[in-house]
Amino acid sequence: MTALPTRASAFWSLVFRTNYRLIRFVDPLIRPIVARRMPGLGRIVEVGCVGRRSGRRRTVLVTLLTVDGSGYVGHPNGPAPWTRNIESAGWVDVDPPAPAGSRCAAVELLAGPERDAVIRATWRQQPFPANFLYRAAGRHVAAVGVYFRLEPLHEGAPAV
16 A cells, blocks of 8 residues: 655644544543443543553543554544553553453554554544544644554553
8 A cells, every 4th residue: 555645734633623622522421331332432442541740540532443453542633641641651451452452552653554554444443423534634644643553561561
């Protein structure tokens, strides 16, 4: 496959910021559905790790993407507080579990074919209408998005 074209966009940055504010507003309504594993939200999972500044447990709902049997999480609009926490901790708890398990090492993806495949997967795996938004903003997401591969975490992992 060819590499995704990239171009950061002030317009798409604003669109994503606005949409994620709306998502934070409905988050309390979605969490019980995710916790009960009720149908309708598909790939939505809760990820958590320790905050890089507070040291307290922080969680967020995200879409668990799968490409070639591996699990991925990320943010389309560049670094966000939760992606910075994951980057700092180096691991994440996933509920319900990812293909790699409940606690996973989080490896940030650099530009390249793997990251491009994950971004393309958002076009198919994000719930409606986010899948259309991600596809329309593909060049922006390819330029600034932050994505992590979830890998099995070895024994002796930090506990939260």
